[in-house]
Amino acid sequence: MYIRQNCIVVISLIVIVLTPIQAISEQSTQWRLPEGAKARLGKGLINDISYSPDGKTLAVASSIGVWIYDAQTGEELDLLTGQKAWVLGVVFSPDGKQLASHGQGYHNSFYVYDTQTWMIQHTLTHDEDRYFISSVVFSPDGLVLASCGSLDNTINLWDSKTGRRIGTLKHNPKGSPSARDLTFSPDGETLISQSTDKIIFWDIKTLTSLQTLSVPTNRSLYSMALSPNGKLLAGYSSNKRESFIYFWDVNTGRLQRTIEAPESWGLRFSSDGENLLSASYNDPVHVWDVKTGRLVDTFYAGESRGVAQGIRGWAFTPDGETLALASYAGYVELWDAKTFRLLHATNITRHADTCNSVAFSSDGKMIASGHGDARVRLWDADTGDFKRELIGHRSNVVSVAFSPTENRLASGSYDRTIRLWEYNKTTISFGGFGGGAVINTGHKGVINAIAFSPNGKMLASGSSDGTTRLWDVNTGAHLRTFPPMDSVIVESVAFSPDGEKLASGGLFDIHLWDVNTGRLIHNLNREYYSLGGQSIAFSPNGKMIAGIFEADLSEWDRGDRPPPGDGIGLWDVDTGKLLRRIRTGRTWSIAIHPNGKTIVSSGGFYDMETGGHLHTYKGGSRSLAFTPDGETLASGGYDGTVLLWDITPTGAPVSPARDASGNTLSVDVNGDGDVNVLDMVLVANAFGKSDPDVNSDGDVNVLDMVLVANAMKDRESNVAAREIFFKNHIQPILAERCAISGCHAAPGVAGLDLSKYDTFKKGGANGPAFVAGNGKGSLIVKRIDGGGMPPGGPPLTTDQILFFIYWIDQGAANN
Template identity: 35%
Template sequence: MIAFFQRGLGIISMKYGIVVLTLALSASAAGQGIWTITDAGHSSIVTSVAFSPDGTLLASGSADKTIRLWEVATGKELRRFKESIPSSILSLAFSPNGSQLASGSSGGRTCLWNVARGQELWCFEGPTKVFSVAFSPDGALLATGIDTRGVDHTIRTFIVATGQEVRHFGGNSHTVYSLVFSPDGTQIASGSNNGTLSLWDVATGQEVRRFEGYSVYISSVVFSPDGSLLASGSGDNTIRLWDTATGQEVRIFEEHTGSVLSVVFSPDGTQLASGSYDNTIRLWDVATGREVRRFKGHTHHVYSVVFSPDGSQLVSGAHDWSLRLWDVATGLEVRRIRSHTAWIGSVVFSPDDTQLATGSHDNTVRLWDVITGQEVRRFEGHTHRVHSVAFSPDGTQLASGSWDDSIRLWDIATGQEAQRFEGHTGNVTSVAFSPDGTQLASGSDDWSLRQWDLATGQEIRRFVGHTGSANSVVFSPDGTLLASGSDDRTIRLWDVATGLETRRFKGHIANVNSVVFSPDGTQLVSGSWDSTIRLWDVALGQEVQRFEGHAGDVTSVVFSPDGAQLVSGSQAVMITFRRHDNTIRLWDIATGREIDRLGSEYPIYSIAISGNERFIASAGATAIRLWDAKATALETVPSSILEIPVTFTHYPNPAGAYATVEYALSEVSRVQLSVHDLLGREVLSVLDATQAPGSHSLQLATGHLSGGMYFLRLITDDKQMKRPLIVH
């Protein structure tokens, strides 16, 4: 566990030294991840998107093996669906009444989900990939298009209410990539990998018509709202329009420069939208075949497009991991649902501890709500990696340093760029505000430090002397000194008023990545690629203490607000073919002793401590993680555990005769509370009742339980929650 010193108290030992690495919101436990953002949007290709019939919800499926439900108005993720045997999601469809969602996956599973609760209603286990799913107009049947390997058919129909298979047909000569019911529900159209476009009778499974003209795969098929036309998208870069009664080709649309992966009619049938390998979405006039509008912004293949029910918006899912919402009338992007898509190199708390800012190699700066883990705002403008971010002392502005050689100042309230500082001739690696908030300091791999006036954006002073990249820069608490750490293996102290070097600290045998002053300004700590952390006396320039234990590069160091402890982060390196580190470690300043550590599957590039000493934030790879620094036990659970709200808690832990359990409900729900042993066996049923929304609290009698480790499990209608419980 991680626990900071309290005055008059010691450190609680790490008796149950197990670390939990959970996704999304999780209960606060010793050193446990409260939430983790790993590409808070999908973390891989978005393969399928679907609007709910009322247009308020959006579902997306991805190769990251999840289905996510989003609120269209805000872009907020509402729910996450995950198969019991996860595999890439290839297709999605809402039922006509919007209460259910069907999915097809690469693992051969066809699943039906309850949208409101996120529960899996049934799954059909098939031997091959399910490329397409479609509901009949009355919602009674579900059809699937599948791979031919190992089967003698390519289309299946199921009764939605029971999951029972009704019929299978289509032969085994081709894989069905796309299928759709006709508006009257009597026919199914299918497009295949061998260029076969067919019409099938739902009642008999017989092929009614075949549309000739393709020699390459057909990726998408769709009926016009009145059923008189069929549109198909293909690997020959075209969209074709067919008369369903005669089977004749009516029109061909030929502007795409890559395979057409998705086509959809507007609700009134007058327009067609298409998504393509050429990274664009295009809008077409059905009557003339003319391109009406082009939607640009995706940086990779567009796999899925769909109209909103009123036809005013389009949503697209792409290989760039993003979902985008577009205004049909203007062609402008309305909203983008995506988080950092590249390494996150910097993380910092706001002065009031309510927000986190991150800088990433995806060229963006993002603001996050500490409690919910939700993205609050995105700052875009840098043209290269953002390596460092810093809050102004009053919390109203953010500064970011980038590999585009610039520093930018952002207004947090508006998200607008307030000032740009240019002059460095190399990547900007570090930025820091002066304590009074009037100046900014920056370090760069042009080997210089620079001092800037915030009001004018002008360079005030340049600090020259390092013979390698200046990786870290920080003001002393009184604002009179600057400290810098460099690839030249030194830490240097500079007079802010004159720009002169006043002291040099030597001892590290590799690059110095991070430096920070103690809260009283009398000491300086440094972290290095030599795997050590060193404490220096500012006045004397002497090494006071050395902290050893990391086996990887020490990338970030930070003092606790009271200056009694130190937290360090490290990334793994290869040493004699063994992988080491990716840990956060807590150190006692006075003794140099390691007090605790947290393990992570991600490298740690940056860490921050909240001012109230409650949280530790870490950033690395594409993940942001918030850790509880105050709790008293650690839990081992799989990373696939369901979301756990931070409002589910219990104390004291370890418990004596009693423990108080607190939790909150967002809606009326059945609540089951029980205690389990380490093997998962229930040892005590505490509660099974239906409760109203709001906060709840109860006393749990634990005195009769044998001393040791247990788990407290809370089950509601839409979540399962688990917390460690230690009994004396």
């Protein structure tokens, strides 16, 4: 429930919270951002592309949603984020009025959008599958949608106009391979489903199987394609040693031809049916003559950039004259579909693979991000503009670091090299030392991390071979090798602020070394917890070092529940003593604010002195970095993007504590990332006990209750002080919790359609959903404040409820 207590306790602790600002102008970098983020750099990894039937629009399925582009200009038109997971596929209806998307996520649903409004029209859900929908196709007349799930052995047929299920097909018995791809025959009378062990032809009218095609034993079928005239079916099959493409006669089911082929993720016939194309993430596109089975051409994406690349998506224009290729590096090129020669690159760019590392330049004006597509990307930290792409590595770029003293950037890669790049304010120029730009490190394993020394003269590298090495930045000379760690793999490295110590983090331990002598100073305490060295950081004063830990399940000998989840460990650098453990939940990265008082993990901010939870942000990340002034946080994610968060100090009341075992507590008593009435109930039910003792006075009493209530009130004040926007704050909640669930998408239960602003404003059978200027008195607030809505799921968080209240109080504009 929303805050009803009036008790306020004045507490002077200054904490860090996230608030949106207007420093970056409204553009696609700000579309559909997580709450609190001010910009998104990059557009997410491409998984599929599809042209509208008129060829005017291109839909791009990405790791952050569906991007809608003007196919002629490459201009971004919209970003659809109804699906709260990676989107793996998109397809337009034959009349272009609908767009279906499907992808990952444990909600076994896919979505149909109205292409006039780009609002969700239908949310269609499988009954059994609890993973993701693997294929969705329209029938040629557009009246039927067919879908199959990755763990579901059924195929569902839907009325595309009403969203009603009209049939179900069983591709395989439970426990056998499920259907992973679907296609309709050109006349729409037959549906073809493909799993790894077979292909089945179905009569759509009778819902019965017509014929089954099998693949040889010990081979798995991964993709298929039907020729434009519907007479020939191709399938790609592979085992660990070899791979083949099969051609079947659709009418007879007879295998016509088998050709040996390279690894492929997809097949597609040319519009005239004379060629079959096979695609790969790493290898070139192969073109096969359908009549002879002969390889007639190969070509890579990336020719417009001078770098050969595999592809992640492809689509023919409706007229069949042009082939669009989405390269692994995240841009779209257009090729002649007859000659398979490059026509030109498009303006559709900045779709990148996983962001493994992010760093700010010493002046805070530039951001570097290292990606899984072997690229380093440079961004303007103030505007969010993409500046440049650095190409040179042959594999995953896992670590980037700016020199603290020179205009120099270093990048480390799985190709076992370190590259140095020199730059100035207006241009990035490839430079280096001793006439070369590459340090061939000699590591026997991949490089996982690099770091500059504070004076910029040395560079450290950590590798999966277990060693940490030091390099002279100016000459490239090898200075020292620190011996292998107990955990075998070095995942992170960091210099102390004075440059005298070097920390190397592994899977199970963190070693602290003397830089000058190579002596091991400490093997940090792991008596109670096995460490995870994916990320380590020194405090600005050099007195503490932080690292990620995981709960040691060997200690779990009780019959109730295992130990709490992962978190952060803080150690005294001089003594090596473990100072405290902070429960954060699963995290991959940490960063310490320049003020030395706050540490951030993949999901929240914590007070380093007390371990108390200060603030939650929804930007789960693989890499974190603060600007030197501490005013901006950058988080790089698995989705390939970098999110920028504005950091503003406020006087939020927080009084965390630790329990008898040394584990930290805070006003967020139940650890759900929200301070609300549930935390107060837990405290109230524990009166007279010793846990949860919020203020550490040895007793749970009304004082603990006051601290929680005060934090709730302060959160309300923080929200009230902000301008709430419908598109950024309200609409995403409605889409995720109300409209997508099916209850209040058109036409909506009780006539209440929450899928768009106009129908939300109109209300339903029970009257207007809100009255501008009267947040607490509006019907929508009364329903969500009591916890009864939305049904079938967790209630909205306190912040989310407050968003509705103050958006309505501020006039409920369609902003």
